[in-house]
Amino acid sequence: MVYNWLKKLQNNLFPPRCLLCNADSKTEFDLCLGCCDDLPFQLHTCPRCALPLQMNQLCGTCQKKPPAYTHCIAPFNYAPPLDYMIQQVKYSKKLAYARLLGELMSHQFNQPKITKPDIIIPVPLHPKRIRERGFNQSLELVRPIAKSLNIPIDYHSCQRIRHTPKQADLTATQRHENLKNAFQISKEIDASHVALFDDVMTTGTTVELLAKELITSGVERVDVWVCARAG
Ligand SMILES: [Zn+2]
Numbered sequence: 619m620v621y622n623w624l625k626k627l628q629n630n631l632f633p634p635r636c637l638l639c640n641a642d643s644k645t646e647f648d649l650c651l652g653c654c655d656d657l658p659f660q661l662h663t664c665p666r667c668a669l670p671l672q673m674n675q676l677c678g679t680c681q682k683k684p685p686a687y688t689h690c691i692a693p694f695n696y697a698p699p700l701d702y703m704i705q706q707v708k709y710s711k712k713l714a715y716a717r718l719l720g721e722l723m724s725h726q727f728n729q730p731k732i733t734k735p736d737i738i739i740p741v742p743l744h745p746k747r748i749r750e751r752g753f754n755q756s757l758e759l760v761r762p763i764a765k766s767l768n769i770p771i772d773y774h775s776c777q778r779i780r781h782t783p784k785q786a787d788l789t790a791t792q793r794h795e796n797l798k799n800a801f802q803i804s805k806e807i808d809a810s811h812v813a814l815f816d817d818v819m820t821t822g823t824t825v826e827l828l829a830k831e832l833i834t835s836g837v838e839r840v841d842v843w844v845c846a847r848a849g
């Protein structure tokens with residue numbers, strides 16, 4: 619109650635501005651309606667891996683070899699201006715973009731057809747990368763979702779124990795080699811249904827490996843939630 623009142627007061631004193639065009643946002647978000655319309659929301663996807671398609675149907679890869687996780691949900695395509703927004707978080711430490719994207723995603727994930735997991739695990743970064751960047755972007759992006767959907771975040775059970783070169787220029791096979799034994803489940807996971815959260819999914823190698831580790835450690839169902847799907 620007090621929070622709502624404070625929020626109202628704050629909005630009157632400092633009306634939210636659009637992070638993309640700097641106009642008065644006229645919405646509850648730091649984004650105006652015009653810029654919101656320009657966001658690359660996913661329309662049709664593969665129900666397993668969220669690959670963008672012309673219609674909702676299993677993609678060829680999932681038909682041949684279904685992933686270890688049950689469903690991947692990705693509200694956005696990794697396309698302009700969303701790629702810019704994520705890069706602003708990762709490489710320019712502009713965490714206001716993480717909060718905005720997290721709030722937008724909260725609406726997308728809060729739908730009756732989406733089964734809520736018991737916990738959310740953000741894909742861990744190696745401590746060396748955390749020191750370089752100062753934070754884990756997946757954790758920052760998922761905070762507003764966890765809060766709004768009232769799902770706990772488990773940030774400690776799963777660790778990245780091997781510092782690996784950046785994945786961007788590697789093929790799927792190289793990515794797999796690169797990530798072998800990169801993760802460790804160090805504590806028993808106290809949940810039967812887990813959602814892994816990552817900022818961007820490209821080939822899906824990272825979340826596939828992590829999903830397998832979680833299932834081996836006794837988790838019954840793993841879903842993957844990502845901000846943006848490339849492909
Ligand atoms: Zn705008």
Ligand SMILES: [Zn+2]
Binds near residue numbers: 667676677679
């Ligand atoms: Zn698929």
